[in-house]
Amino acid sequence: MPDRPLIETVDLVKTYRVGSSTVKALDHFSIDIEEGEMVAIMGPSGSGKTSLLNLIGALDRPDSGTVRVKNVEIDRLGEEQRARFRKHNIGFIFQFFNLIPSLTAIENVLVPIMFEKEKPTRKAADLLERVGLGDRFDHLPGMLSGGERQRVAIARALINDPLIILADEPTGNIDSETAREIVSLFKELNDEGKTLVLATHDRLVAGRAKVMVKIRDGRMVRGKAHSRDGMMSLSPKEGGGREK
Amino acid sequence: MRDREGRLATRKKARKRGPDGDPKRLTPLGYILRETWRNRSRTFFSITGIASLALLFILFSSMDKGLEDYFEDESEGVPSDESKELFKVKQVMDDWVYLISVLCWALMVLVVMNTATITVVERKLELGSLRAIGISSVQVSFLVIGSMMLIVAAGIASGLLASLVLIPLLDIANLSMLGGGLDLPLVYDPVSILNTILLGLGSGALGLIPPLLMIIRSSPVEVLRDAG
Structure with missing residues (x-):
């Protein structure tokens, strides 16, 4: 049996109710993401980028279709199992950082493991040093700039050493210079073997990704992948996996 | 320098x-303490509310106990005019003490429910983010229960401490106003203290049900979407 991709979504449909109307966020969307890839998902607001990330990250369930991550059908897991799955396999990075305002930078990094018996505080300190905040351990989020807060969020996403990092508009709330540094950090993590899936409007972020997928109205409209031989085209396929 | x-x-x-x-x-305890301190003005008002209700409850319990002990001692012999008057007060107290207890309990439930609901609504994004990064809804509920139980414990302890000072003072002052000119006996007994603690725990448990249901029923996706 051939190896399955790290992330496999098949024929995903996801709808939301907004007032009295129903919005189709994902419309029979399928994509395979291999381990170690850096995928940029691009598309206009409301195209389904965040919905896709939420489904891959075990935050939400599809109306129909399957999400398989590390060979686990995560849409079939119960609430508590999905929380555990997220904790150990997924690192989330949000546009608005979502840090806890009353906790210092280092405590924010430690939040995902505060209920664990083993608390690798040294690792949290190393991660903050790695993202360039070695002198900001005891600063509250309110004392940090947007870029610094995003770095804390990246360190927090890495504390459990997840295989997959999901970032929703990670550069959407920071200046272009800091965005460039954040993207370099993502590239570095990808080079170390982390799989990154980034929902973004930012061409700078998309330009550094190995695979770029464009979606509109919940469907894949175009995809491009970097390869050793240059660019490969991905085309949408109903009900299927990745095509090259 | x-x-x-x-x-x-x-x-x-x-x-x-x-x-x-x-x-x-x-x-988790460090997190609870930090969050409780961050919302210190609300915490202070909640503690004050619970403390006042605990004080009121223990005051009435002490009066009830005092009258009970008085009539146990005066059960033999011809009743004096004062004991006749006190007996009337006791008859009223017998009805009122239960009503006051229920009222204190209901108000305490409301204080806990109100504070916990505001906390959950105000910290919706924070609690949703915690769940998104892998903290389970049971663990998030534990954080909310912990901070509310801290407030209830502080409120009950403050009420009991205040009663330790206030009840002997009122006993010295003879409570002439409350007793309609009579020397109303006050007895501070361990059963009243235990009842006050149970009252606090009971109201904490009941008042936390609606906010906890909010946490369990809420979806982190909806919270994050609303925040975005």
């Missing part, structure tokens, strides 16, 4: 680190 500042900074830094020089660990 600069040396002194340097020493102070080093000492401050050392306090924030463990004995091995590593940064201090973050525990």
Whole structure:
């Protein structure tokens, strides 16, 4: 049996109710993401980028279709199992950082493991040093700039050493210079073997990704992948996996 | 001068680190304390409310107990005019003490429910983010229960401490106003203290049900979407 991709979504449909109307966020969307890839998902607001990330990250369930991550059908897991799955396999990075305002930078990094018996505080300190905040351990989020807060969020996403990092508009709330540094950090993590899936409007972020997928109205409209031989085209396929 | 500042900074830094020089660990209790302190004005008002109700409850319990003990001692012999008057007060108290207890309990439930609901609504994004990064809804509920139980415990303890001072003072003052000119006996007994603690725990448990249901039923996706 051939190896399955790290992330496999098949024929995903996801709808939301907004007032009295129903919005189709994902419309029979399928994509395979291999381990170690850096995928940029691009598309206009409301195209389904965040919905896709939420489904891959075990935050939400599809109306129909399957999400398989590390060979686990995560849409079939119960609430508590999905929380555990997220904790150990997924690192989330949000546009608005979502840090806890009353906790210092280092405590924010430690939040995902505060209920664990083993608390690798040294690792949290190393991660903050790695993202360039070695002198900001005891600063509250309110004392940090947007870029610094995003770095804390990246360190927090890495504390459990997840295989997959999901970032929703990670550069959407920071200046272009800091965005460039954040993207370099993502590239570095990808080079170390982390799989990154980034929902973004930012061409700078998309330009550094190995695979770029464009979606509109919940469907894949175009995809491009970097390869050793240059660019490969991905085309949408109903009900299927990745095509090259 | 600069040396002194340097020493102070080093000492401050050392306090924030463990004995091995590593940064201090973050525990759920540490998180609860930090969050309770962040919302200190609301916490203060909730503690004051619970303390006042606990004080009112223990005051009436002490009056009830005092009258009970008085009539146990006066059961034999011809009743005096004062004991006749006190007996009337006791008859009223017998009805009122239950009503006051129920009222204190209901108000305490409302205080807990109100504070916890505001906390959950106000910290919706924070609690949703915690769930998104892998903290389960049971663990998030534990954080909310912990902070509310801290408030209830502080409120009950404050009420009991205040009663320790107030009841002997009222006993000295003879409670002439409350007793309609009579020397109303007050007895501070351990059963009243235990009842007050149980009252606090009961109201905490009941008042927390609606906010906890909010947490369990809420979806982190919806919370994050609303925030975006």
